[in-house]
Amino acid sequence: MARKIKLRLGELLVREGLIDEGQLHHALNDKAPHQKLGDKLIEEGYITELQLVEVLQQQLGISHERLYNYAFDQSILNLIPKDFAIENSVIPLKREQNKLFVATSDPLDYFVLNNLRLQTGFKIEPTIATKDEIRQSIMKLYEREDLTEQFKETQPIKESEDLSLEEESSPVVKLMNQLIQQAVVEKASDIHIDPQEYQVLIRLRVDGTLRNEQTLAKSVQSSLITRIKIMANLDITQQRIPQDGRIKRVVEGRNVDLRVSTLPTIFGEKVVIRVLDTMSVSNRLEDIGFETHNLAQFKEMIEKPYGIVLLTGPTGSGKTSTMYAALTHLNKEQSNLITVEDPVEYELEGVNQIQVNSQVGLTFATGLKSILRQDPDIIMVGEIRDSETANMAVRASITGHLVLSTLHTNDSTGAINRLVNMDVEMFLVGSSINGVVAQRLVRTICKDCKVERELNHLEKEVFNKYNFNIKKVEKGEGCPTCNMTGYLGRTAIHEVLLVDEQIREAILDGQSKVEIEKVAKEQGFTPLFEDGLCKVERGVTTLEEVFRVAAE
Numbered sequence: 001m002a003r004k005i006k007l008r009l010g011e012l013l014v015r016e017g018l019i020d021e022g023q024l025h026h027a028l029n030d031k032a033p034h035q036k037l038g039d040k041l042i043e044e045g046y047i048t049e050l051q052l053v054e055v056l057q058q059q060l061g062i063s064h065e066r067l068y069n070y071a072f073d074q075s076i077l078n079l080i081p082k083d084f085a086i087e088n089s090v091i092p093l094k095r096e097q098n099k100l101f102v103a104t105s106d107p108l109d110y111f112v113l114n115n116l117r118l119q120t121g122f123k124i125e126p127t128i129a130t131k132d133e134i135r136q137s138i139m140k141l142y143e144r145e146d147l148t149e150q151f152k153e154t155q156p157i158k159e160s161e162d163l164s165l166e167e168e169s170s171p172v173v174k175l176m177n178q179l180i181q182q183a184v185v186e187k188a189s190d191i192h193i194d195p196q197e198y199q200v201l202i203r204l205r206v207d208g209t210l211r212n213e214q215t216l217a218k219s220v221q222s223s224l225i226t227r228i229k230i231m232a233n234l235d236i237t238q239q240r241i242p243q244d245g246r247i248k249r250v251v252e253g254r255n256v257d258l259r260v261s262t263l264p265t266i267f268g269e270k271v272v273i274r275v276l277d278t279m280s281v282s283n284r285l286e287d288i289g290f291e292t293h294n295l296a297q298f299k300e301m302i303e304k305p306y307g308i309v310l311l312t313g314p315t316g317s318g319k320t321s322t323m324y325a326a327l328t329h330l331n332k333e334q335s336n337l338i339t340v341e342d343p344v345e346y347e348l349e350g351v352n353q354i355q356v357n358s359q360v361g362l363t364f365a366t367g368l369k370s371i372l373r374q375d376p377d378i379i380m381v382g383e384i385r386d387s388e389t390a391n392m393a394v395r396a397s398i399t400g401h402l403v404l405s406t407l408h409t410n411d412s413t414g415a416i417n418r419l420v421n422m423d424v425e426m427f428l429v430g431s432s433i434n435g436v437v438a439q440r441l442v443r444t445i446c447k448d449c450k451v452e453r454e455l456n457h458l459e460k461e462v463f464n465k466y467n468f469n470i471k472k473v474e475k476g477e478g479c480p481t482c483n484m485t486g487y488l489g490r491t492a493i494h495e496v497l498l499v500d501e502q503i504r505e506a507i508l509d510g511q512s513k514v515e516i517e518k519v520a521k522e523q524g525f526t527p528l529f530e531d532g533l534c535k536v537e538r539g540v541t542t543l544e545e546v547f548r549v550a551a552e
Helices: 002-013 023-030 037-043 051-061 074-081 083-087 110-120 131-143 171-185 218-231 294-302 319-330 366-370 388-395 414-421 426-432 457-465 501-508 513-522 528-536 543-548
Strands: 090-096 101-105 124-126 187-194 199-206 209-217 243-251 252-267 268-277 307-312 337-341 351-353 376-380 402-407 432-446 451-453 470-478 488-496
Touching: 002 023, 002 037, 002 051, 023 037, 037 051, 037 457, 051 124, 074 090, 083 090, 083 110, 083 131, 083 376, 090 131, 101 110, 101 131, 110 124, 131 171, 171 187, 171 199, 171 218, 171 252, 187 218, 199 218, 209 218, 218 243, 218 252, 218 268, 252 451, 294 307, 294 319, 294 337, 294 432, 307 319, 307 388, 307 414, 307 488, 319 337, 319 376, 319 402, 319 432, 337 366, 351 366, 366 376, 366 388, 376 388, 388 402, 402 414, 414 426, 414 432, 414 513, 426 432, 426 501, 432 470, 432 528, 432 543, 457 543, 488 528, 488 543, 501 513, 528 543
Parallel strands: 101 124, 307 402, 307 432, 337 351, 337 376, 376 402
Antiparallel strands: 090 101, 187 199, 187 268, 199 209, 243 252, 252 268, 432 488, 451 470
């Protein structure tokens, strides 16, 4: 019976034009044995959760409720325990006589609805809502308690108090667990704990943008930062120097790696926690955001048996994710892959990963020197920071190894001058380099509130200048799914410089950056800004986002 329901759902999605027959068959054949068809289609990016909910609403005749700013009846929260609500993705909405209205992401789950009827004694009236909206509502209603009242200035942490114990009754433990959980639920990349003169600000970076989340009393600061330091195995007695640590946690059934960095400021230690969700990182080059021709060129440069491939861009531009996707693509049984990183952000199965440790003299250069004695086929150097590492990486690439690394330059052609400025001989650069990829991250338009609009005067000028025949562009109006921002998620824009014989000759002749770029354009090279315009044309992002990260 369950199988028929899934097939009917798939056929309905095909009929509505949301997926095609090929996507339906792929999802049915590729999904895990107990995975629901809808979840698989969302995972593959064929549909959004809101589209699935709307089709279920049509199929089952059950109403659909948007929970953003919904006026919940908080007096009935105790009817459904928090753990049950989280595990089964349900939340009570309101009560009318003997009926309890409940939002659920799966109205077909008879066992959950029957359990609710037995637990509460009410007749259950299900309405459909998205998992994300239900989870965020649970965070807001069940978990966001005013913990600051439980901290008092007159009760500082005693030296004998063990904050490493996971006691639910401990306010600081509950507060810290809540912050981590909220960051994972809202898909934040960083948690910022900013001490001010009279308060402590908690901010989350979501889709590359920081937003204020909550304000805590100043009395919480010492306890909270001590708790974080204990979790990250840092020195709680040292408050005058920066420290770095790491926390591993399982949150919402996901393995989450947390990188902790402390920095002394005039109002106390500022803490930034980088949230690395190991289950959300994409290991497929096809999911990074490459345009078709750029993807083909990138694969060509990394599939060569030797040479050096460089990724450039500022911090936070997704270089590491692209590097890991490239390593996953190259990770074959017959190849020996070794990396030296600072830090190792994600663990890759079948890849030998080395963590830089300057305290014992293990730098990028010394690590690379040791790697060359380990019979490697492919080497990944996290970052080329100095001339010693640059020279070793280039020399390794011309002695039969494929070397992948990153550089901090603004564009792809600038990486060539950067290597020369790091005292690498021009003939070595020209003969070793396979290609350079410059990358930036742009926010993508929310699919649930995407609408078309006419071009404004600036957009017409820009598109005409670059010979794009675009009549309309798309934007997000703002909805509960994207927290009213109009954007949901991020993708990369790229500038891929594949070094062929003409460009190699230009490099060896010592030609300028402008001349090399001119030669590259004759070979079909697309600058970063124009690649962004391609994504605006396809309705992936907006011109404002492209201007924000790339120079015209």
